[in-house]
Amino acid sequence: MSDLDVSVVICVYTEDRWEDILAAVSSVRAQSRPALETLLVVDHNPALLERLAKEYKEVDEVRVLANAGPRGLSAGRNTGIAASHGEVIAFLDDDAVAERDWLRRFAEAYADPRVMAVGGRTMPIWASGRRPAWFPEEFDWVVGCTYRGLPAGLVRVRNVLGGNASFRRTAFDAAGGFATGIGRDGDKRPLGCEETELCIRLTRARPDAILLIDDRAVIHHRVPEAREHFGYFRTRAYAEGLSKALVARSVGADKGLESERRYATRVLPAGVARGLRDAALARPGGAGRAGAIVAGVLTAAGGYVVGSVRARRGGAAFTVAAIEGAADDRGGSS
Numbered sequence: 001m002s003d004l005d006v007s008v009v010i011c012v013y014t015e016d017r018w019e020d021i022l023a024a025v026s027s028v029r030a031q032s033r034p035a036l037e038t039l040l041v042v043d044h045n046p047a048l049l050e051r052l053a054k055e056y057k058e059v060d061e062v063r064v065l066a067n068a069g070p071r072g073l074s075a076g077r078n079t080g081i082a083a084s085h086g087e088v089i090a091f092l093d094d095d096a097v098a099e100r101d102w103l104r105r106f107a108e109a110y111a112d113p114r115v116m117a118v119g120g121r122t123m124p125i126w127a128s129g130r131r132p133a134w135f136p137e138e139f140d141w142v143v144g145c146t147y148r149g150l151p152a153g154l155v156r157v158r159n160v161l162g163g164n165a166s167f168r169r170t171a172f173d174a175a176g177g178f179a180t181g182i183g184r185d186g187d188k189r190p191l192g193c194e195e196t197e198l199c200i201r202l203t204r205a206r207p208d209a210i211l212l213i214d215d216r217a218v219i220h221h222r223v224p225e226a227r228e229h230f231g232y233f234r235t236r237a238y239a240e241g242l243s244k245a246l247v248a249r250s251v252g253a254d255k256g257l258e259s260e261r262r263y264a265t266r267v268l269p270a271g272v273a274r275g276l277r278d279a280a281l282a283r284p285g286g287a288g289r290a291g292a293i294v295a296g297v298l299t300a301a302g303g304y305v306v307g308s309v310r311a312r313r314g315g316a317a318f319t320v321a322a323i324e325g326a327a328d329d330r331g332g333s334s
Contacts, residue, residue: 241303
């Protein structure tokens with residue numbers, strides 16, 4: 001196993017997730033392989049910053065700091081990277097909890113010095129208690145979770161998924177940080193793909209880099225009731241198309257859409273066929289799942305077309321930040 005120190009960054013933005021944030025931190029503190037530190041980066045919310053600082057003022061391994069960049073998840077992550085001291089930086093969503101061996105699985109993979117990033121498996125916790133019958137597993141990325149079609153085991157991938165991921169610090173030295181202007185910004189339109197763009201940029205800067213997913217590095221991610229509805233499904237699929245257009249504009253369509261082509265030509269047709277077969281066998285939700293896959297594809301494609309037009313006109317852009325070295329107390333409180 002690698003003996004590298006691991007820092008964990010959790011980006012937070014709303015007091016509405018207070019209990020989720022506490023649960024996320026508790027899951028990190030309970031790891032079988034302890035983290036060097038946990039950094040809570042608060043996204044332009046002074047009340048939450050103050051409340052968390054009071055909550056953890058007696059806990060040495062938890063540090064609370066303000067997002068030092070523009071509002072949004074990417075700048076929050078970059079703030080955490082710059083303030084951290086670990087040789088590996090892991091990211092956990094603020095509404096997720098990690099299983100006990102999460103960091104141990106990550107650390108094991110870094111024994112190979114060529115490994116620059118390791119992701120894990122994200123399982124949904126549905127607010128209603130069960131997956132909606134119409135919701136296809138092929139589209140679990142809509143709710144930030146591992147989706148049907150990703151390879152199983154410990155495998156090489158083009159990119160890791162940001163809510164359950166880790167990077168070697170030298171990856172940011174080589175490629176810079178997460179791009180601002182492409183990822184999520186609180187409760188606004190649910191854009192994404194910032195980790196995809198970073199990973200592609202990383203492998204261009206370091207052609208020898210290995211990026212992995214280990215599906216034994218498991219977290220459980222809350223899916224609120226509002227995201228169990230088709231309206232959110234459609235909105236998120238459209239936003240994904242917009243984001244993919246930005247990525248393709250930045251890194252080229254060949255690399256930017258490499259994994260998506262396989263997904264669209266193999267995984268999704270198989271999902272439609274499975275749904276129609278279930279419908280023919282009178283199994284609940286089969287027709288709904290097939291229809292949702294078709295609708296999701298068309299909606300994402302529409303977002304991609306709109307995003308491509310905007311990018312060509314110069315109406316959409318993002319910025320890649322350089323990451324400064326670690327600091328002892330960069331704008332935070334403990």
